[in-house]
Amino acid sequence: EAQVTQNPRYLITVTGKKLTVTCSQNMNHEYMSWYRQDPGLGLRQIYYSMNVEVTDKGDVPEGYKVSRKEKRNFPLILESPSPNQTSLYFCASSTTGLQPQHFGDGTRLSIL
Amino acid sequence: AQKITQTQPGMFVQEKEAVTLDCTYDTSDQSYGLFWYKQPSSGEMIFLIYQGSYDEQNATEGRYSLNFQKARKSANLVISASQLGDSAMYFCAMREAFYNQGGKLIFGQGTELSVKP
Numbered sequence: 001e002a003q004v005t006q007n008p009r010y011l012i013t014v015t016g017k018k019l020t021v022t023c024s025q026n027m028n029h030e031y032m033s034w035y036r037q038d039p040g041l042g043l044r045q046i047y048y049s050m051n052v053e054v055t056d057k058g059d060v061p062e063g064y065k066v067s068r069k070e071k072r073n074f075p076l077i078l079e080s081p082s083p084n085q086t087s088l089y090f091c092a093s094s095t096t097g098l099q100p101q102h103f104g105d106g107t108r109l110s111i112l
Numbered sequence: 113a114q115k116i117t118q119t120q121p122g123m124f125v126q127e128k129e130a131v132t133l134d135c136t137y138d139t140s141d142q143s144y145g146l147f148w149y150k151q152p153s154s155g156e157m158i159f160l161i162y163q164g165s166y167d168e169q170n171a172t173e174g175r176y177s178l179n180f181q182k183a184r185k186s187a188n189l190v191i192s193a194s195q196l197g198d199s200a201m202y203f204c205a206m207r208e209a210f211y212n213q214g215g216k217l218i219f220g221q222g223t224e225l226s227v228k229p
C-alpha cells in the first residue's frame with residue numbers, strides 16, 4: 001500500500017530535550033516536505049526536499065533541522081524544543097511538478 | 113501573492129443531499145494544480161481530488177467532483193449523496209511551480225462540514 005508513515009503519532013516532552021520525528025514514504029517520490037498546523041495560522045511549510053541531499057527552508061524553519069540521506073526518509077529534528085513548537089506536524093511527499101502531495105497521519109507534539 | 117479563499121467557515125447538510133464547498137484562488141501563474149483535502153477530527157490529512165490548470169474537464173472521484181471555473185478562479189468541491197462520515201474539515205489548496213519552495217501547498221482556512229442524520 002502506498003503510504004507516508006510518520007512516527008510517533010503523539011509525543012509529550014519537555015523544553016530542551018532533543019527529538020526526532022521520522023517520515024518514510026514508499027512511493028519513490030522525489031519531493032518531500034514538512035508542514036505544521038496551528039489554529040488560526042493554518043498549515044505552513046517548515047522545510048522541503050527536492051531529492052536526496054537537496055533540502056531547503058520553507059516559511060517557518062527556525063528551530064528545526066532536516067536531512068535527506070535516502071530518498072524514502074525525511075526526518076524532522078528539533079534540537080532544543082520550546083513550547084512554541086507545540087503543534088500538529090505533517091510530512092508529505094509527491095513527484096515533482098504539480099501533482100498531489102500525500103500526507104502522513106500527523107504527529108501531535110506537545111512541549112512543556 | 114498566491115492565495116486561497118474559503119468563505120464558508122462552517123456548513124450543515126442533510127444526509128444523502130449534495131453540498132458545495134466554495135474555493136477561490138489567486139495566482140499569476142498559468143500552470144498550477146488545485147486540490148481538496150479532508151481532515152477528520154482524528155487529524156489526518158486525506159487527499160480527495162486534483163484539478164490541473166490545463167485540464168479541460170472537471171475532475172471527478174467517486175462522490176467528489178471539482179467544479180473548475182478558470183476565468184472566475186474558482187474550484188468548488190461538490191460532494192454528492194452526503195454521508196455521516198463526510199463530517200470533517202475540508203481544505204482547498206493550490207500548488208504552483210517548483211520555484212515556489214519546491215511547489216509548496218498553499219491552503220485555505222478550511223470549511224467545517226457537518227452532516228445531519
